[in-house]
Every structure is written in C-alpha cells, then in structure tokens.
Amino acid sequence: xxxxxxxxxxxxxxxxxxxxxxxxxxxxxxxxxxxxxxxxxxxxxxxxxxxxxxxxxxxxxxxxxxxxxxxxxxxxxxxxxxxxxxxxxxxxxxxxxxxxxxxxxxxxxxxxxxxxxxxxxxxxxxxxxxxxxxxxxxxxxxxxxxxxxxxxxxxxxxxxxxxxxxxxxxxxxxxxxxxxxxxxxxxxxxxxxxxxxxxxxxxxxxxxxxxxxxxxxxxxxxxxxxxxxxxxxxxxxxxxxxxxxxxxxxxxxxxxxxxxxxxxxxxxxxxxxxxxxxxxxxxxxxxxxx
Numbered sequence: 642x643x644x645x646x647x648x649x650x651x652x653x654x655x656x657x658x659x660x661x662x663x664x665x666x667x668x669x670x671x672x673x674x675x676x677x678x679x680x681x682x683x684x685x686x687x688x689x690x691x692x693x694x695x696x697x698x699x700x701x702x703x704x705x706x707x708x709x710x711x712x713x714x715x716x717x718x719x720x721x722x723x724x725x726x727x728x729x730x731x732x733x734x735x736x737x738x739x740x741x742x743x744x745x746x747x748x749x750x751x752x753x754x755x756x757x758x759x760x761x762x763x764x765x766x767x768x769x770x771x772x773x774x775x776x777x778x779x780x781x782x783x784x785x786x787x788x789x790x791x792x793x794x795x796x797x798x799x800x801x802x803x804x805x806x807x808x809x810x811x812x813x814x815x816x817x818x819x820x821x822x823x824x825x826x827x828x829x830x831x832x833x834x835x836x837x838x839x840x841x842x843x844x845x846x847x848x849x850x851x852x853x854x855x856x857x858x859x860x861x862x863x864x865x866x867x868x869x870x871x872x873x874x875x876x877x878x879x880x881x882x883x884x885x886x887x888x889x890x891x892x893x894x895x896x897x898x899x900x901x902x903x904x905x906x907x908x909x910x911x912x913x914x915x916x917x918x919x920x921x922x923x924x925x926x927x928x929x930x931x
Contacts, residue, residue, distance in 0.1 A: 693721035754780035782812030790874035822913035838903030
C-alpha cells in the first residue's frame, strides 16, 4: 500500500501487507488489531506507547488504517519514548551484557530502596512485613518517577543511587513529603489542636504554597494535552519543595493563635490531598507512615 504524500519531509516506503509466499507482516497484524479494537472496544482514541525507534512503522500503519477506512488516522497516536541508558550512554544492560528484564529491574530497585530505608532509619521499630511494604512502595516510586519525570521523548541515564534518594527530585522525596503532611494532621488531631480551616495567606511561605497549589490544573492539562507526564512530575516536586519551606518557616500544631493554626492545618490538608492525588495519577501511592 503506497502511503507517501506530497510535502513529506522524508520518504515513507509502502506498507507491505503480505509477502509473495502469503505470509503476513507486522503491519498487517497491527491493522487487524486496529480493526478488532474498533469493533470490540469502540475506542475514542488508540494510543501506542512504544519505543521511538518504531516511529516510521507506526506512521505507515496509521496512514494505512486511515486510507483503508479502518480507523481515523488523527485518532491514532504513537506516544513514543526514549531509552533508559547506562552511564556509558548506551541502552542499559546487565553486567553480563544481556537485556535487563523488568522483573530484574524492579527487584534491583526494591533491594536498594530497602537498604536506603535501613540507612535512614525511616522504618525503625516497624515489623518486617510493614518495612517490606514500605520498601516496595519506595522502590516503585523511585523507578516510576525516574522514568516519568524525564520528558517522554528523551533518553535518560539509569542511576539507582539518585533514583532512590530521599533528597532532590525523586519519587522517595515525594512520598516522604506526603507522609510528613499526613503525620502533622494526625498529631494535630491527637493533640486536640482543632480541625483544619480554610487556608489563609500570611507568611511568604504560605503564599508560595497557595500559589503552587493553584498551578495544579494547568500542570494536569499540559500533561494530558501534550501526552507528557513530566509536567505533572515537575508540579509535584515544586509543590513538595514549597511545602517543605512552609513547614520549616511556620508553626503549625504548636501555633498559639487558633485561627492561624486552623488555617495552616487547612493548608497542610490541601497540600496532602493534592499531592496524594498526583501520586495516585502517577501510580505511586505513599505508605501510611515512615
């Protein structure tokens, strides 16, 4: 099937549907899959999340699907991504030189996360099962955030030490911020400090946090419209940084003025709710405590 169009920046070869011996090609099965999805799932759009090295192939398939009347071409999207590379800049491999399996990668990060938690004492006094569950959530957050926080179409370097750190722009840093906020709310309730009230703006750090909370809608829209989750990751990190500054500068549970205390607890609650929502969207729920 000829698919080239006037104005193409590069030549797009015809899509071969079957060979002379009758054998079908990858493009043929992809077109059949599009037809099956159209008939069984009735999707509004179809997204293909596949390595960027397959861009030409999907350009052929999408044009062919539109030309054959199988599915509108403008509702088929290839959300291609870059590669995770080793420190040598080449696609990450095992020490033996083979392709690293996802299961092996997850286990590697889980083990590193458990070691990090042991080093920092964040699960000191917890039972073995709870500690393991926390380590698993930290490992998942480390791996997912490392992948999603980079622009989707860019390559990035696999650095397990940086990914699992509780400092800097990492998944574990966000989890700790969430746990800290919910811990403040629990302590306030236990101390009888009163219920959270409407957030108010007094200190500069309060104002900065409120303004950051208000940017969530734009970040979510950009992430969706552009199919680029790093916009949401960037927002989550900046939000956590703003909360950290607010926490360091402002008294909360021990604030003497009940109106200010209620307003600040309200700000903590708003932060915790928004950050947990973002973490849920990104698929990295925080543990109850650390």
